[in-house]
Amino acid sequence: MFKGLHPIRYGKREVWPLIEGGKGIAASDHMSAGAWAAANGIGTISAVNADSYDENGQIIPQIYHAKTRPERHKELVQYAINGAVDQVKRAYDIASGKGAININVLWEMGGSQTILKEVLEQTKGLVTGITCGAGMPYKLSEIAAHYQVYYLPIVSSGRAFHALWKRAYSKVPEFLAAVVYEDPWLAGGHNGLSNAEDPLLPQHPYERVLNLRKVMRAAGIPDSTPIVMAGGVWHLEEWNDWIDNPELGAIAFQFGTRPLVTQESPVSLAWKKRLMQLDEGDVLLHRFSPTGFYSSAVKNTFLRNLEGRSERQIAFSVKETGDHTCLLDAGVNSRASFWVTDSDLQRARQWVADGFTTALRTPDGTLVFVTTEEMRIIRKDQADCMGCLSQCNFSSWSESSEKGTTGRIADPRSFCIQKTLQDIAHSDEIENNLMFSGHSGYRFKTDPFYANNFIPTVQQLIDRILTGK
Structure with missing residues (x-):
């Protein structure tokens, strides 16, 4: 001892x-x-x-x-x-x-x-x-x-x-x-x-x-x-x-x-083996969780996709103001009016050319650009919300509200935490799910x-x- x-x-x-x-x-x-x-x-x-x-x-x-x-x-x-x-x-x-x-x-x-x-x-x-x-x-x-x-x-x-x-x-x-x-x-x-x-x-x-x-x-x-x-x-x-x-x-x-x-x-043998292969720095402290808290998880495809989604993000105004002088013509329909900077307009056009063809609004006055398939998954996961949190940034669910909502726009930069944790706990799919680990892993x-x-x-x-x- x-x-x-x-x-x-x-x-x-x-x-x-x-x-x-x-x-x-x-x-x-x-x-x-x-x-x-x-x-x-x-x-x-x-x-x-x-x-x-x-x-x-x-x-x-x-x-x-x-x-x-x-x-x-x-x-x-x-x-x-x-x-x-x-x-x-x-x-x-x-x-x-x-x-x-x-x-x-x-x-x-x-x-x-x-x-x-x-x-x-x-x-x-x-x-x-x-x-x-x-x-x-x-x-x-x-x-x-x-x-x-x-x-x-x-x-x-x-x-x-x-x-x-x-x-x-x-x-x-x-x-x-x-x-x-x-x-x-x-x-x-x-x-x-x-x-x-x-x-x-x-x-x-x-x-x-x-x-x-x-x-x-x-x-x-x-x-x-x-x-x-x-x-x-x-x-x-x-x-x-x-x-x-x-x-x-x-x-x-x-x-x-x-x-x-x-x-x-x-947990699956695949999860255990992945932990045994980690190098120092392979665990990321991030803030993508729908809880709003920071959390630490293994840097895998799941987290890298979330990082990429947030990086493909621009601020907008609903009317022309300040340096938001360009009307956005990429990733949005013709009826929408989003005013952005010239540099952000060029970035948005490039993201659309790269296949990220859909712009989704966030509760912070920004747009994130995702693929059509990502948009479909995000919308479905938000619609399927079962209220696993007292309130959820991703789906705008609120347990304490009479209407069951936070009153804010659902945040597409996050994810359904119930779905991904259930999946990784009951399958070998560790690359495309959230995989928690301490930083000493x-x-x-x-x-x-x-x-x-x-x-x-x-x-x-x-x-x-x-x-x-």
Whole structure:
């Protein structure tokens, strides 16, 4: 065992301070979470549209039959509840009384509170805690207290935690098990990068975690309440100065990317092999997600297409003004009046000549140029929206609006996140779908543990982590 790393008390058991990161749709399931708990860690079930099974143990496809978005949203919520309950029960059985099972919820997912409450209602005694991020989950502590489970909010700064504590968490301090610091420049998936922070100028996690601890101390939270370092964690020996460091207080570690490459991981072998081939810099921090959050994913054809789409973008005015003196005659019909600059007019004509023949409006007063086929797919995906987010930039869906819309133009620079994550989770198509990864994913290629394309079991991975290497 790595020197200085000690088991912690969590729930009714002593467990290793090693948490499986809760990756979204079908990428953290009962097999990986149950095995992680069975190895005496804290396994995490994703409660984001998890898979459920029929009587033969086959995955039930999430097919939507309703004609309206609100009705499809109800179908989605029920799929999410059924799947998460099924996954928790199966993971608990695999754990066989060892470790602990958490569930992970994205606060800004569609129906998050309804789903969370119903899952906890149907899995009483099986779930130890809830990790939750992607938004400001003020009601998380209240829900956790009602169901007598712990909560572990995911934040990216001391400032974010302070807001949550002041408004809500201070009323229910006894169920705060830990605070997860998810580094916005290192972690995979959606990241909590604020508008005040530069995505191109990463800050060192030590100073940010120290600041978080100072905020927690000012709130009267004891140093024995762990801060969970999430993002960029690979070898524990590289974090030696964090362990038993009185300046930081208790520290635990979350692993999100490494558990993807295990035998129990539900993602495809193609996905696992692609991760093991990454080079440094192959993961992109971008803002194409329909959530509006930054997120990190592998640079593949899917992301390169989104980059290209945004690069084929020009600003316009609906009347002649300023340097917008040219009437656009490329990519639009003759009845439309879009005034652009002369240089943008020339660019638009070239894009049309290159096959990007259709200009689509964005909510920011710009036009993006796409192929006819891209336009068809974008329009269909927007029409098929099932409300998987509380509000969606891509489709303009809004869960809280009576009309079910944000009132803004749907953004063609984004994509249907439900569609692509379901597809990559249930197929070998990794090049044309969003493939999340942390920025340390390139280390699979250089770590001798994975030599000769070795894919470990979860137990073998945790045993390796415990050596510090």
